[in-house]
Amino acid sequence: MIAKKIISWLYRVLYWTLCCSLYASYGLASEAEGLDQLSIEELMDSKVVTATRSEQQLTDTAAAAYVITQDDIRRSGATTIPEALRMVPGLHVARISPTKWAISARGFNGLVADKLLVLMDGRSLYSPINKGVYWEIQDRVLDDIERIEVIRGPGASVWGANAVNGVINIITKHTADTQEGSLTLFGGDKFGAGLRKGWQFSDQGFARVYGKFLRDDSFTNQIGADANEDWTAGRGGFRLDWANADGKHALMAQGDIYYGEYNENIDKKNEFLTNKLILNRTEKKGGNLLARWNYNQSLASRMTAQFFYDAFEENQSLNRSVNSDIVDFDFQHVLALNEAHELTWGLNYRLSLVQLKPFNGEQSITVTKYLPKTFVNNRLGVFVQDKWRWNDAIEITFGSKFEHHNNNDFEYEPSLRVLWKPANQHRLWAGVSRAIRLPAVTDLDAAPPPNASTEIFKFKQYENLNSDEVISYEAGYRYWNSDKFSFDLTTYFNELNDSQPVNNQFSDLFPERRIKKSTSLGVEAAVVWRPFDWARFQLSSSFMELNIKTLRSNENISTDSISQDPRFLVALRSAFDITPEVELDVWFRYTDSASGIVAAQAIPSYVTLDARLAWKPHKNVELAFIANNLNDAQHPEFYEGLSFNPLQVERMFWLQGNLKF
Amino acid sequence: MSTLVKALRFLSIFTLAAAFPLPAFAQDKVFGEDTLKALYSYKFALFTEWPETKFNDGNAALEFCIIGRNPFGQSALDAIQEKPVKDKSVQVEMYTSGVLSEESLNHCHVAFVSASELHRLPALLNSLQHFPILTISDIAGFSSRGGMITLIKSGDHIQFEINPDTIKQAGLTVSSKIIELATLVKTSNKGRD
Numbered sequence: 001m002i003a004k005k006i007i008s009w010l011y012r013v014l015y016w017t018l019c020c021s022l023y024a025s026y027g028l029a030s031e032a033e034g035l036d037q038l039s040i041e042e043l044m045d046s047k048v049v050t051a052t053r054s055e056q057q058l059t060d061t062a063a064a065a066y067v068i069t070q071d072d073i074r075r076s077g078a079t080t081i082p083e084a085l086r087m088v089p090g091l092h093v094a095r096i097s098p099t100k101w102a103i104s105a106r107g108f109n110g111l112v113a114d115k116l117l118v119l120m121d122g123r124s125l126y127s128p129i130n131k132g133v134y135w136e137i138q139d140r141v142l143d144d145i146e147r148i149e150v151i152r153g154p155g156a157s158v159w160g161a162n163a164v165n166g167v168i169n170i171i172t173k174h175t176a177d178t179q180e181g182s183l184t185l186f187g188g189d190k191f192g193a194g195l196r197k198g199w200q201f202s203d204q205g206f207a208r209v210y211g212k213f214l215r216d217d218s219f220t221n222q223i224g225a226d227a228n229e230d231w232t233a234g235r236g237g238f239r240l241d242w243a244n245a246d247g248k249h250a251l252m253a254q255g256d257i258y259y260g261e262y263n264e265n266i267d268k269k270n271e272f273l274t275n276k277l278i279l280n281r282t283e284k285k286g287g288n289l290l291a292r293w294n295y296n297q298s299l300a301s302r303m304t305a306q307f308f309y310d311a312f313e314e315n316q317s318l319n320r321s322v323n324s325d326i327v328d329f330d331f332q333h334v335l336a337l338n339e340a341h342e343l344t345w346g347l348n349y350r351l352s353l354v355q356l357k358p359f360n361g362e363q364s365i366t367v368t369k370y371l372p373k374t375f376v377n378n379r380l381g382v383f384v385q386d387k388w389r390w391n392d393a394i395e396i397t398f399g400s401k402f403e404h405h406n407n408n409d410f411e412y413e414p415s416l417r418v419l420w421k422p423a424n425q426h427r428l429w430a431g432v433s434r435a436i437r438l439p440a441v442t443d444l445d446a447a448p449p450p451n452a453s454t455e456i457f458k459f460k461q462y463e464n465l466n467s468d469e470v471i472s473y474e475a476g477y478r479y480w481n482s483d484k485f486s487f488d489l490t491t492y493f494n495e496l497n498d499s500q501p502v503n504n505q506f507s508d509l510f511p512e513r514r515i516k517k518s519t520s521l522g523v524e525a526a527v528v529w530r531p532f533d534w535a536r537f538q539l540s541s542s543f544m545e546l547n548i549k550t551l552r553s554n555e556n557i558s559t560d561s562i563s564q565d566p567r568f569l570v571a572l573r574s575a576f577d578i579t580p581e582v583e584l585d586v587w588f589r590y591t592d593s594a595s596g597i598v599a600a601q602a603i604p605s606y607v608t609l610d611a612r613l614a615w616k617p618h619k620n621v622e623l624a625f626i627a628n629n630l631n632d633a634q635h636p637e638f639y640e641g642l643s644f645n646p647l648q649v650e651r652m653f654w655l656q657g658n659l660k661f
Numbered sequence: 662m663s664t665l666v667k668a669l670r671f672l673s674i675f676t677l678a679a680a681f682p683l684p685a686f687a688q689d690k691v692f693g694e695d696t697l698k699a700l701y702s703y704k705f706a707l708f709t710e711w712p713e714t715k716f717n718d719g720n721a722a723l724e725f726c727i728i729g730r731n732p733f734g735q736s737a738l739d740a741i742q743e744k745p746v747k748d749k750s751v752q753v754e755m756y757t758s759g760v761l762s763e764e765s766l767n768h769c770h771v772a773f774v775s776a777s778e779l780h781r782l783p784a785l786l787n788s789l790q791h792f793p794i795l796t797i798s799d800i801a802g803f804s805s806r807g808g809m810i811t812l813i814k815s816g817d818h819i820q821f822e823i824n825p826d827t828i829k830q831a832g833l834t835v836s837s838k839i840i841e842l843a844t845l846v847k848t849s850n851k852g853r854d
Contacts, residue, residue: 035696035700035740036700036703036740036741036744038700038704039704040701040704040708040838040839040842041842043697043700043701043704043819044818044819044820044842045818046691046692046697046818046819047691047692047817047818048691048692048693048694048697048814048817048818048819049691049692049693049694059735060755060757174779176779204780241780243780243781245783246783246784246787247780247781247782247783247784247785248781248783248784250780250781294780294781296781296784296785298784298788299760299761299762299763299766299784299785299788299789300760300761300762300763301760302758302759302760334758334759334760335760336756336760336761336762336765337762338762338764338765339762339764339765339768342758342760344758392752424739424742424743425735425739480735482735482736482739482740483693483734483735483736484736486735533691
């Protein structure tokens with residue numbers, strides 16, 4: 001039965017991607033032929049087309065890798081980072097409300113998407129509070145982002161715990177590349193402004209500062225009334241880069257501070273069914289500081305030492321007051337041993353502190369209270385990896401990370417990957433890896449103290465809480481014919497073991513565990529086709545069959561659990577350079593229906609159509625008109641927890657102007 | 662499922678629209694910047710003489726080593742991959758992490774230094790200058806800082822600078838046909854010590 005279903009879906013994925021790719025490859029002569037015959041004079045006379053973008057995809061990576069370039073971000077019309085992530089094939093990006101996002105790859109998505117690791121310039125954005133990313137506080141002047149590298153699948157052998165289903169690396173531009181000022185203004189259904197200025201302070205020393213302000217739309221609820229969930233946030237930051245004269249040492253430092261006010265509705269306790277929502281005004285603020293030292297010891301050896309500090313505080317008017325502090329030290333050494341072996345090893349130490357602070361909001365009886373407490377987590381990790389060029393055609397990468405953590409004395413996260421280059425334009429790869437997700441503060445059990453009548457809960461940690469584990473088997477194939485056409489196919493099979501305590505409010509004596517055993521099988525495919533220099537299409541689709549079995553330790557019975565993930569995603573992104581000054585982008589996405597925790601929460605399938613029309617009246621000025629959800633007045637994308645009244649993502653329009661000076 | 666059908670229909674319209682090619686813009690020789698740079702690099706290799714000992718090392722490939730993050734798109738690499746240079750054919754080798762052993766370096770005939778290596782350039786050039794390897798880069802001032810050939814984007818065109826001294830010191834000879842077309846520079850001490 002399931003096999004039949006899988007076959008039918010597989011067929012669909014292949015049909016969607018191949019129907020176009022077969023057409024595309026038809027009549028596609030190898031463009032590169034004969035170019036080597038051009039004389040040097042002809043080369044000197046040749047013109048450079050700036051509109052022709054390089055496909056800098058990671059073709060030689062033995063993983064499901066994808067790169068969002070600065071140009072992609074600009075043409076997507078995105079105003080924040082999560083919006084830009086919608087471009088990644090196989091990544092499920094759903095907006096729960098104006099402030100909340102559910103982003104994950106390969107299943108288990110949710111507000112708390114705990115299996116995806118996200119880093120910005122080497123700083124982990126994975127919050128120790130909610131074991132996921134607070135997407136609403138992650139932002140930058142998007143023009144400062146050089147690229148976003150996304151790896152679907154485990155990346156724990158290098159990146160460590162929590163890189164279970166994917167790793168996202170957001171990389172900002174070097175300050176030498178942001179010397180010119182940039183001012184962006186946008187307004188319409190949402191509005192905001194971003195300003196960046198750079199300068200050079202010594203021969204090899206550069207700096208920039210930036211500031212950004214954003215006020216987002218408030219969305220509507222199911223019955224079409226304004227949900228009043230608007231938010232306003234501002235942030236600022238800097239980055240410095242410096243290198244010494246002989247280029248052996250380079251230093252980088254950067255920092256941000258941010259403050260935002262977010263209106264978030266919450267359900268009244270015990271009144272889920274009546275849909276009573278009350279406004280929970282939330283203030284989120286924080287900052288971070290990162291310093292990195294690069295030492296180029298020799299041509300064959302390169303070291304990086306990095307330190308960061310990250311502070312975050314969330315104060316809700318009704319619910320809780322919590323803050324986190326992270327201190328992290330990291331060291332990496334890349335060493336070319338000989339022609340065949342490139343060795344990388346590293347050390348990492350992280351101290352994270354989560355404080356549940358005394359609640360000093362409005363004294364409301366609607367929400368559960370808790371006892372203030374501080375949770376300290378220590379993490380120590382070491383990793384080693386060898387990239388072995390076995391011969392010209394085969395490259396083998398193997399290694400493991402080993403970690404020590406408060407809850408777990410020892411964790412191992414090994415990985416073995418093989419890349420085969422059978423011919424110039426073909427790549428085949430396969431990999432096996434194990435990755436883990438470490439227990440977080442929110443895996444703690446809330447249990448009543450002996451005097452249960454007070455209704456004050458304390459958080460209690462299961463000392464022997466296990467990590468969630470995945471064993472992942474992956475394989476992929478890539479083909480390209482110059483920049484005109486490329487095809488990328490990945491399949492995976494994951495076995496996951498999760499162990500989570502049940503929110504046991506009745507008995508402190510018999511803590512119950514639920515063990516989830518899941519398997520997921522998936523296919524992800526992407527085709528890029530550029531029939532002309534002025535037209536580019538990217539078609540991607542992914543399919544996943546996820547089965548979750550939950551075993552209750554007390555009753556010893558196993559039941560099927562529901563995932564909130566859509567099984568099928570399709571996107572078609574097209575970019576047209578109508579004239580050198582006018583660009584049109586049309587972006588279509590289909591998301592399959594998804595189940596909810598209860599039947600009433602099922603999300604119907606939806607189609608979205610986004611468009612952007614941009615005009616460059618002057619080489620330093622760009623004006624764009626951007627529309628989101630053109631085809632649909634409103635639709636829900638994701639339910640959070642037990643909410644029965646999800647917010648509706650609306651049709652939105654805005655105008656955006658950018659000035660370089 | 663009706664949404665899916667709708668979606669499929671929408672998609673076919675797109676495919677069809679793309680199936681009837683509109684007249685492309687009038688163009689003669691127009692390339693992506695990276696393709697043009699790759700073609701230039703290939704041309705330079707064609708007009709370079711390596712010392713006998715280096716060139717006749719039994720290696721059937723002319724190794725084009727990219728040091729640092731790969732700046733070339735696929736079409737750029739396809740344009741030069743396996744193309745002939747004398748009795749050898751071009752083989753692109755990538756050292757994306759920027760590190761390579763002396764053994765690997767010994768095999769490189771051309772080293773293209775990626776812009777990602779900008780800030781360690783002096784250290785890198787110090788290591789490279791002892792080898793008979795043609796060094797090319799698009800980092801501004803590459804030649805005057807001790808490199809050999811710099812590719813420079815100037816308006817819509819790509820031009821190049823050559824430092825004849827560094828080429829000579831490495832024991833290479835670049836044909837006068839190329840030298841005549843280049844802007845010549847000398848090694849300046851700025852940023853070297």
